[in-house]
Amino acid sequence: MEIKVRGNDIENALKALKRQLQKDGLFREIKQRRFYEKPSVKEKRKRREALRKRLKAQKYKRPFLRRPAASA
Incomplete structure (x- = not known):
């Protein structure tokens, strides 16, 4: 797992990490x-x-919806 920190914004990186850990269970x-x-x-x-x-x-x-057979 890899979380990238952009522009020294650690709060958002931590949020992303927690979200990923939550998703992984x-x-x-x-x-x-x-x-x-x-x-x-x-x-x-x-x-x-x-x-x-x-x-x-x-x-x-x-x-699944079945369509009625086309009558000839």
Whole structure:
């Protein structure tokens, strides 16, 4: 990961860095690793996250509209 500082503007560079870390999910992973998570709990959480991700993707996906066959 690389964040470029332009014109000695460190505040904007820090904002960009935090945004990138948030997008990569680093903060969420650090929070999860604070305590031990049993493998069964971890698996359930991963399944829930995958389901939520699929539903969210499906929500924004355009529905496939079939056109009626052209009559001859």
